[in-house]
Amino acid sequence: MKKYDPRVTPRQIKEHEFPQDRDPTEKLQFLLRYAILAPSSHNTQPWKFSVGKDEIQVFIDRTRWLKVADPDLREQHISVGCALENLLIAAEHFGYGHQVTYFPKPANEELVATVKLKPQGQPTPFRDPALFEAILNRRTNRKVYDERPIPQGDLQHLQNCCVEGDIWLHMTDDLETKRKADELIIRGDAIQFSDPAFREELGYWIGQGLLSAPWLMSKMAQLTVTYMNLSKGQAKKDSEVLMSAPILAAISSEVNDRESQVKVGQVFERVCLAATIRGIRVHPMSQILEIPELKAEVSKLIPKPDVFPQHTFRLGYIEQEKEHTPRRPLEEVLV
Numbered sequence: 205m206k207k208y209d210p211r212v213t214p215r216q217i218k219e220h221e222f223p224q225d226r227d228p229t230e231k232l233q234f235l236l237r238y239a240i241l242a243p244s245s246h247n248t249q250p251w252k253f254s255v256g257k258d259e260i261q262v263f264i265d266r267t268r269w270l271k272v273a274d275p276d277l278r279e280q281h282i283s284v285g286c287a288l289e290n291l292l293i294a295a296e297h298f299g300y301g302h303q304v305t306y307f308p309k310p311a312n313e314e315l316v317a318t319v320k321l322k323p324q325g326q327p328t329p330f331r332d333p334a335l336f337e338a339i340l341n342r343r344t345n346r347k348v349y350d351e352r353p354i355p356q357g358d359l360q361h362l363q364n365c366c367v368e369g370d371i372w373l374h375m376t377d378d379l380e381t382k383r384k385a386d387e388l389i390i391r392g393d394a395i396q397f398s399d400p401a402f403r404e405e406l407g408y409w410i411g412q413g414l415l416s417a418p419w420l421m422s423k424m425a426q427l428t429v430t431y432m433n434l435s436k437g438q439a440k441k442d443s444e445v446l447m448s449a450p451i452l453a454a455i456s457s458e459v460n461d462r463e464s465q466v467k468v469g470q471v472f473e474r475v476c477l478a479a480t481i482r483g484i485r486v487h488p489m490s491q492i493l494e495i496p497e498l499k500a501e502v503s504k505l506i507p508k509p510d511v512f513p514q515h516t517f518r519l520g521y522i523e524q525e526k527e528h529t530p531r532r533p534l535e536e537v538l539v
């Protein structure tokens with residue numbers, strides 16, 4: 205039997221292996237191979253799925269909750285939204301129509317969405333079919349970006365990814381806004397890295413080898429992060445990468461509820477994939493939303509009053525990251 209390698213195996217999906225002649229459940233399960241390639245906070249992959257004949261249920265996995273960095277589960281819901289979006293894009297690619305019901309059983313907060321799937325359905329007009337190919341290539345890029353600006357036409361394509369009426373995508377190249385965001389990032393790193401509980405949690409996930417380093421390096425990085433306050437070095441690095449980015453972006457919602465957070469994830473994933481097609485790199489920088497007093501400051505940088513900032517990231521150009529981060533096997537996330 206071939207050895208399972210989480211770094212490569214989940215990405216070895218051959219489109220032509222779609223089980224066309226098999227039973228409906230097996231076909232829907234195949235779509236989930238794309239869903240699990242989504243980004244997630246600390247690569248926690250906090251999702252679970254249950255597959256029926258014409259329906260997939262999408263769950264949040266509370267056992268993978270970042271209790272310190274994400275106490276209100278905002279990032280967890282955004283991450284699940286990213287996976288849901290990949291699922292819908294893959295469904296459309298293989299000819300399915302879909303209907304999503306968010307939180308269909310209010311008493312069950314872990315059931316995030318039910319997706320009804322029907323063969324020979326109509327694709328949605330705002331999901332560019334080219335996004336499908338990008339699912340396999342997308343990855344987070346944390347490098348310093350080139351100074352090169354992003355052309356207006358490409359920014360417009362990214363803007364068009366946000367079609368939900370109550371969700372807002374703001375992108376800016378304004379230097380003053382960048383400087384203010386930079387100050388917040390520096391404060392955020394100082395607060396988080398001086399908190400042993402934050403360092404322990406981050407160290408744990410790094411130690412799982414989920415952030416792309418080989419096993420030994422992951423374990424060494426876990427020890428370093430857990431036992432040393434690296435806030436100064438981290439702040440310097442984050443400041444440099446933030447200021448290098450030609451564009452800073454924020455996705456906000458009109459209502460601060462779970463459904464909106466899932467939709468924010470869906471928009472973010474479409475932006476990531478549309479950016480990937482155009483060679484634009486994406487890097488979420490979440491610390492400024494993880495600390496309540498800084499989050500209030502972020503709101504002031506968004507040129508729309510009374511919205512809740514949910515996710516912040518930077519965009520720009522640089523060579524692609526060589527490695528992909530690993531994923532858990534699909535079998536592990538099926539219930």
Ligand SMILES: Cc1cc2nc3c(=O)[nH]c(=O)nc-3n(C[C@H](O)[C@H](O)[C@H](O)COP(=O)(O)O)c2cc1C
Nearest residue numbers: 243244245246247279282343344488489490491529
């Ligand atoms: C909601 C959310 C928040 C994230 N926050 C950060 C962050 O603050 N800093 C960072 O470097 N990456 C962040 N990421 C990126 C994840 O670390 C990344 O998606 C994960 O490690 C998987 O790697 P990949 O995106 O290359 O597949 C975030 C991703 C999501 C979905």
